[in-house]
Amino acid sequence: xxxxxxxxxxxxxxxxxxxxxxxxxxxxxxxxxxxxxxxxxxxxxxxxxxxxxxxxxxxxxxxxxxxxxxxxxxxxxxxxxxxxxxxxxxxxxxxxxx
Amino acid sequence: xxxxxxxxxxxxxxxxxxxxxxxxxxxxxxxxxxxxxxxxxxxxxxxxxxxxxxxxxxxxxxxxxxxxxxxxxxxxxxxxxxxxxxxxxxxxxxxxxxxxxxxxxxxxxxxxxxxxxxxx
Numbered sequence: 066x067x068x069x070x071x072x073x074x075x076x077x078x079x080x081x082x083x084x085x086x087x088x089x090x091x092x093x094x095x096x097x098x099x100x101x102x103x104x105x106x107x108x109x110x111x112x113x114x115x116x117x118x119x120x121x122x123x124x125x126x127x128x129x130x131x132x133x134x135x136x137x138x139x140x141x142x143x144x145x146x147x148x149x150x151x152x153x154x155x156x157x158x159x160x161x162x163x
Numbered sequence: 164x165x166x167x168x169x170x171x172x173x174x175x176x177x178x179x180x181x182x183x184x185x186x187x188x189x190x191x192x193x194x195x196x197x198x199x200x201x202x203x204x205x206x207x208x209x210x211x212x213x214x215x216x217x218x219x220x221x222x223x224x225x226x227x228x229x230x231x232x233x234x235x236x237x238x239x240x241x242x243x244x245x246x247x248x249x250x251x252x253x254x255x256x257x258x259x260x261x262x263x264x265x266x267x268x269x270x271x272x273x274x275x276x277x278x279x280x281x282x283x
Contacts (some may be wrong), residue, residue: 080205087245088270114211160280
């Protein structure tokens with residue numbers, strides 16, 4: 066039962082992303098939208114995500130990354146809203162970190 | 164077969180309505196006989212502190228709601244060991260009992276096991 070974890074808060078103001086990374090299952094995916102897209106930057110948070118990204122699927126909502134001027138690293142994939150829906154259906158469940 | 168529901172509560176008790184709303188979802192699910200479990204992680208573990216004085220903040224005590232969970236059939240209660248350690252909380256003496264303390268790998272397995280997950 067693979068889970069898609071959806072995050073939309075900046076990883077620098079709270080512990081959602083770090084907590085999520087601690088409890089990921091082997092087949093889970095992470096979708097970053099809104100300010101969570103800042104996690105793809107070049108700082109230590111991005112390094113933690115990148116280290117974890119081996120075997121983990123990391124997605125970012127394309128317009129949220131572009132709007133923030135964030136370049137897409139090679140270890141992440143960008144999706145549009147249709148892709149967001151497709152991912153939601155593809156995974157067994159969606160866990161949105163409200 | 165009703166879908167099983169895991170509620171992950173990760174807000175402190177007086178940080179806003181979130182802690183209470185997570186509990187309300189659990190109690191409502193329990194009232195309808197859904198298979199519901201609750202996991203307390205991050206600041207959510209602070210809800211489990213045995214001594215709290217909500218009336219000083221003109222608020223209602225959440226502890227009564229926590230203790231109502233078992234009456235509503237919500238008996239699968241879990242807490243995150245990492246979050247407890249971060250906050251210097253002992254892994255015993257919580258306001259709800261029984262409560263199982265889980266490490267990260269066990270939490271991953273827990274999330275995997277439930278049909279639906281709500282994180283508040």
